[in-house]
Amino acid sequence: xxxxxxxxxxxxxxxxxxxxxxxxxxxxxxxxxxxxxxxxxxxxxxxxxxxxxxxxxxxxxxxxxxxxxxxxxxxxxxxxxxxxxxxxxxxxxxxxxxxxxxxxxxxxxxxxxxxxxxxxxxxxxxxxxxxxxxxxxxxxxxxxxxxxxxxxxxxxxxxxxxxxxxxxxxxxxxxxxxxxxxxxxxxxxxxxxxxxxxxxxxxxxxxxxxxxxxxxxxxxxxxxxxxxxxxxxxxxxxxxxxxxxxxxxxxxxxxxxxxxxxxxxxxxxxxxxxxxxxxxxxxx
Amino acid sequence: xxxxxxxxxxxxxxxxxxxxxxxxxxxxxxxxxxxxxxxxxxxxxxxxxxxxxxxxxxxxxxxxxxxxxxxxxxxxxxxxxxxxxxxxxxxxxxxxxxxxxxxxxxxxxxxxxxxxxxxxxxxxxxxxxxxxxxxxxxxxxxxxxxxxxxxxxxxxxxxxxxxxxxxxxxxxxxxxxxxxxxxxxxxxxxxxxxxxxxxxxxxxxxxxxxxxxxxxxxxxxxxxxxxxxxxxxxxxxxxxxxxxxxxxxxxxxxxxxxxxxxxxxxxxxxxxxxxxxxxxxxxx
Numbered sequence: 001x002x003x004x005x006x007x008x009x010x011x012x013x014x015x016x017x018x019x020x021x022x023x024x025x026x027x028x029x030x031x032x033x034x035x036x037x038x039x040x041x042x043x044x045x046x047x048x049x050x051x052x053x054x055x056x057x058x059x060x061x062x063x064x065x066x067x068x069x070x071x072x073x074x075x076x077x078x079x080x081x082x083x084x085x086x087x088x089x090x091x092x093x094x095x096x097x098x099x100x101x102x103x104x105x106x107x108x109x110x111x112x113x114x115x116x117x118x119x120x121x122x123x124x125x126x127x128x129x130x131x132x133x134x135x136x137x138x139x140x141x142x143x144x145x146x147x148x149x150x151x152x153x154x155x156x157x158x159x160x161x162x163x164x165x166x167x168x169x170x171x172x173x174x175x176x177x178x179x180x181x182x183x184x185x186x187x188x189x190x191x192x193x194x195x196x197x198x199x200x201x202x203x204x205x206x207x208x209x210x211x212x213x214x215x216x217x218x219x220x221x222x223x224x225x226x227x228x229x230x231x232x233x234x235x236x237x238x239x240x241x242x243x244x245x246x247x248x249x250x251x252x253x254x255x256x257x258x259x260x261x262x263x264x265x266x267x268x269x270x271x272x273x274x275x276x277x278x279x280x281x282x283x284x
Numbered sequence: 285x286x287x288x289x290x291x292x293x294x295x296x297x298x299x300x301x302x303x304x305x306x307x308x309x310x311x312x313x314x315x316x317x318x319x320x321x322x323x324x325x326x327x328x329x330x331x332x333x334x335x336x337x338x339x340x341x342x343x344x345x346x347x348x349x350x351x352x353x354x355x356x357x358x359x360x361x362x363x364x365x366x367x368x369x370x371x372x373x374x375x376x377x378x379x380x381x382x383x384x385x386x387x388x389x390x391x392x393x394x395x396x397x398x399x400x401x402x403x404x405x406x407x408x409x410x411x412x413x414x415x416x417x418x419x420x421x422x423x424x425x426x427x428x429x430x431x432x433x434x435x436x437x438x439x440x441x442x443x444x445x446x447x448x449x450x451x452x453x454x455x456x457x458x459x460x461x462x463x464x465x466x467x468x469x470x471x472x473x474x475x476x477x478x479x480x481x482x483x484x485x486x487x488x489x490x491x492x493x494x495x496x497x498x499x500x501x502x503x504x505x506x507x508x509x510x511x512x513x514x515x516x517x518x519x520x521x522x523x524x525x526x527x528x529x530x531x532x533x534x535x536x537x538x539x540x541x542x543x544x545x546x547x548x549x550x551x552x553x554x555x556x557x558x559x560x561x562x563x564x565x566x567x568x
Contacts, residue, residue, distance in 0.1 A: 004298070012302035012324040014288070018295070040296040040479075057478075060557070195324075195343075196506055222506065222514035222557070224478055229513025230506035264555040271552025273344070273506070273544040 005036055005044075007051055009227040010195050017225075023118050028110035028203060030163040035118045039043055041225065044118050045086060047111070048162055051225050053086045054128060055121060061189075062122075063261035064221045064269065065233055066092035069152050069185045071251040071266055072235075072242045074098065076151040076185075082138035082167060084156035087123030093154075104152075105134045105141045106230060107163050117225055120273040139166035142175035150180050155188035157176030160201050168201065170208050177212050177238075186236040190218060193276045194228035202232055209236045219269040221260065232276075243267045289320055291335055294479050295512040301325060307402050314447040319402045325509065327403050329370060331395070332446055335509050337370045339405060346406075347545035348505045348553065349517060350376035353436050354470045355535035355550055356519075356526045358382065360435040360469075366422035366451060368440035369394075369395030371407030371483055377438075378409040387434075389418045389425045391447050396552035400487075423450035426459035435465050439472035444485050452485065454492050461496050461522075471519040474502060477560045478512035486516055487563055493520045501526060502564060503553040505544065516560075527551045 006016040017038050020078060024035040031048045042055030053061070066089055077100045081089050085106040093102055104126070106112055116123040123208070125136060126133060134141060138155075154175050166172055167188075176186050186209070191202035199207035202218075207247035210216040221229040235242045248263045272280075290300040301322050318330045326339030329505040330438040337345070350373055354360060361384045365373050377386055388410070390396055396417070400407040410417060418425060423437075437460050442448035450456055451472075460470050470493065474488035486502075494500040497520035507515040519526045532547045556564075 010324055012322060014298075014300040016298040016300065018297070026456040038296060040294055194506075220506070222478075222504070224511070224514060228506070228508040230508060255337045259559045262558045262561065265557055268552040268555025271548040271555075273549055274546045275543045277546065 005038070005046070006220050006255055007049065010197065013195070015227070017044070024114055026110060026114070030107050030108045033110050033114055035114055039120065042103055044225070045115060045119060047158055050159065052158070052247050053088060053119065054225050055119065057223060057225055058086070058088050058122060059259045060221055060223050061231070062088035062092045063258050064219070065156060065187055065189065066155055066218060067251075067258065067261040068233070068235065068242060068266060068269070069154070070096055071247055071263070072240050072245050073151065073183060073185060074247045074250045075183070077112060078103070078149055079103070080150050080153045081105070082141070082153065082155045082157065083164070084154070086115040086119060087112070087126050089154055089156045090126040090128070090131055091122060094128045094130070094254045096254070100130060102128070102131045104131060104136065105138045107134050107135070107137050109135045137166070139169070142172060142179060145175070146178045147153050148179055148181055151184055153180060153184070153186045155186070157189060159191070160205070173212055183239050184237065185240060186213065186234070188234045189231040190234040192226065192228050192230050192231050192232060193279055199279065203282070206280055207233060209234055212236070214238060215241055217270055217273065218276070220272060220276075221269060222239050243270050289322070289330070289380045291333065294333070294481065297479070299511070301328070306491060306494055308395040310398070310399055312392050314392045315469055317394050317398055319398055328509070329395075331398060331442055334443065336442070337372060337403065337406065338509050339403065341507060341509055342370070342372050342406060343543045344505055344507050345515070346372035346376045347542050348503070349373055349440060349471055349473065350541060351535075351540075352517070352526060352550060352553070353438070353471050354380055354517065355531055355547070356524050356529050357435065357467060357469060358498070358531045358534045359467070361385070362433055362435050362442055363387070364434045365389070366425070366437065366439045366441065368438065368447070370399040370403060371396070371410050371437055371515055373440045373502065374412070374415055375406060375409040378412045378414070379473070383414060384448060386412070386415045388415060389420050389422045391419070391421050395420045421450070423453070423456050426456060426463060429459070429463045432463055432465055434463055435468055436518065437464060437470045439470070441473060444489070452489050457492050458497055464522060467523050468521065469524060470518070472518045474516040474518040476510065476512050476514050476516060478514050478561055482511055483563065487566070490518060490564055493518055498522060502556065502560070504560075505553060506557060523524070527554050
């Protein structure tokens, strides 16, 4: 008998992966957590039945959420990661010697534990000396943070339903703005422009961020295991423009080996299809 | 009872669309031809059970296969389209007043007839006065063409299995080269880099073209209904570099309304992920 993992991208569209076996299934205080093993994508983690990360293509998401801001401001020293329990974002951050501190705030300890046990290519760097791991609600964490001390905040969240909902709120973005330095950058996973549900949330998140930050842009990547495969990230900053201020040479001097990111796709990713541009520019 | 169209992207990955009803099913001399109606994608056409075109996202494919070469050489007058039976490519070409002649060679008349009847947003321009429609094998057509007369050849083909196979052969590309003018451009749908089957065919096609043409590049688009959603096109030319020779202002002067293509994504699409660059550069 064949076993297939199926995700409903919309009521009328399904994406299915043939599963060799289920490695874990549990229910945390926040969500359902599952790990499967597949031939095509290797091991993969789902939360409440939605794809979070696969071994085959996690490099795309993590390259793009980390290297784009890092190559824009090469002086980032103090980073806050909200979510990111699979550990991939911290893994990429930990490759930069100039980073002195990474606070990671993940609401669900089970996600970290399960990722460490089953998908260890991602979570191996959570034990880096510079990393402080907090199992707390990210919304509360930024609300209670006093200092304007982070050079970079990465919101590596789930969709805006369930535990991730507050990470798409104006109050949350306001707190992020407050605790970012004057050179601060906020990057968030920003849904997809293609299917109506994701596109509506994408636009709502962008409008909120665009109202707060002097610079707010959106960039894209091909992530085949997310709905439509056309995924967006938000880039907001008090000072830096990710295209004009890209440090191509300095970043290349680091000689980081990457599989998706490179200096060309850094700015290419900000070149958006016309319909996405029009969505972003439409009046709220 | 629900009715779903399911495509096997690989042996282990399926993409499924809920179908309201099947509008057509037939078998031509070359392939199985089906048209379905769906809520998410509108009407869509499949050949031998593989997705060709949907009303929701055909603009992405047709924008990118036509406007990239047209904005690179604004003096294209004489065009050959191989395949493209749904009519979308000719529709976009017909918007350029400087084009004097479009020869379209589609092996399968049933594809044109069915597209005209059911998916008429695509095929409406096949009756443009400049269009000559040939129901022939594209491989034979270019072999029998004598003159070096085309400024642009667009290979709007199926995958390299079934009737489209010859359109990925060295002999075919050789004939294309021979009948292109000294300013000639060849654009082809060039599969996807993501799943092994497509990636292998992508690389094979690129290597063959790269061996023949002084300029050979690959560019990408987000096409959610094709396997992985990460789709590539090949751009080859005797003279023009699509990035350096882009006519941004001249193209914008035409004031063509597009939904995917714009002057930014023209060059952004050539900025490829690192793993795709490495595939293209790998020794044959």
